[in-house]
Structure formats: C-alpha cells, structure tokens
Amino acid sequence: MKKLVPDPPLTAAQRGRNPEHDLANQQIRQKLSLQPADVPLIQSLKKTISTPVSRDSLFSVRGGINAEEALLHVSLLLKSAEEVSDEITERGSGIERGLIWSLVHSVEMARAVVDALLDGSRHRP
Template identity: 60%
Template sequence: MKRSNSTSHISRARRLGDFKHDAANHAVLKALKETVSTPISAGSPFTVRAGISAEEALLHVSMLLKAAEEVSDEITEQASGIERGLIWSLVHSVEMARGVVDALLDGNRRSPG
C-alpha cells in the first residue's frame, strides 16, 4: 500500500514558492460561495453542512479522493476475500467526495440575496 504524504494537501505551487499562482487560487476560492445543506444520497443519514467554505470543501474532496485512491491500490495489491468491503469503501468515499463537490456547486449556482 502507498504511504500518504503529509504535505499532499499543499499545492505544488505553494511548495515551490509560486506566490503568483497562490494569489490566483486565493482569488478563485474567495469568489466561490459556501456550500448549501445537501444530502449525500436519497435516504442517506449523511448531509453536507451548509456554510462550508470553498477551500475547506475542496480540501475534504482531496482527502476523500486520496482515500479512494489508497483503497483502490489495496484492492489491486491484495485481491483477497476482503475485496467486497474495500470496494464498498471505495464507492462510499467517491460518493462522499461527489456530495461535497455538488453541494459547493449548488451554493455557487444560487443567486445572491
């Protein structure tokens, strides 16, 4: 299994000191609106909370997708009786990531005021 990098959530540009790139990213994140309350799926007990900033939402998406990547790596390497649980975990992580992204997008589609 791949080991997670503790700086994986930090942009490559920031690690290299590209502050012009960081300023552009900051402007984009500032322009995006916060999330709206959105259920992950019909009948799901999980909901994306309203009021999450774009940066925080995208950070969670990054972490969820990283988890999906690690689970898929594990499936590839292990190919054993635990596959069913790992596949379910992969699907769940991807659904959660999509839920956060959709909630962020829904928040940005609503007209102000």
C-alpha cells in the first residue's frame, strides 16, 4: 500500500542523536573540567579494583594495576580482536561481511584511542 501523506521531516534531535550518549559525554566533560591542569590525566587515574569479567565468571580483573598497565593490556586485547575479526571477515558473505567489517573498524578506532592515550602520556614534557 502506498502512503498518501509523506512522513514529516526529521528534527535535529531525531537525526541520530542519542540522548544517553549526550548525557554520558556531558558527564565526562564535567569530570575532566575538575581535573587539575598540571597533573596528567593518566597519572590521576586510580588503580584497578578487583572486578569479575562477567556475572558468573571464574575470571576477574586483578586489583591494584595502574592505569597505564591496564591500558596496555586493553590495547593488546583490542589488537587480538582486530586480528580475529579480520580473519572472520574473509569468510563472511553479504550482510555478515559488512557487520564484521563494522566491528573491525570500531575495534581499530578504540585501539587507536587507547594507544594515543598511552603515547600522549609517555611524551609529556
């Protein structure tokens, strides 16, 4: 059945903005604004606390690890996810291939952010 009346144009709020993401970004900006300017952010981060990987997991994040070491491990985990996703993409077809490629791209971007944080903390004057 063909619609006789077209849908109204999307408002700015409906064009892909997610209010939950906007709120999370606002909270992050507020926390960062409270950070003293003379202390590098990575040094101001507290050490990890022991946290289970999932609700019923036998494994957990070990407590007492500094932020730089934790970020190094995250970078390695993301690199592994990137390599596995690359292999799976070659075997996928159609929509699967596109979804996996999107996953690879997201993992690459996340790893680039982590690595940039680590590199930036090492090159501070």
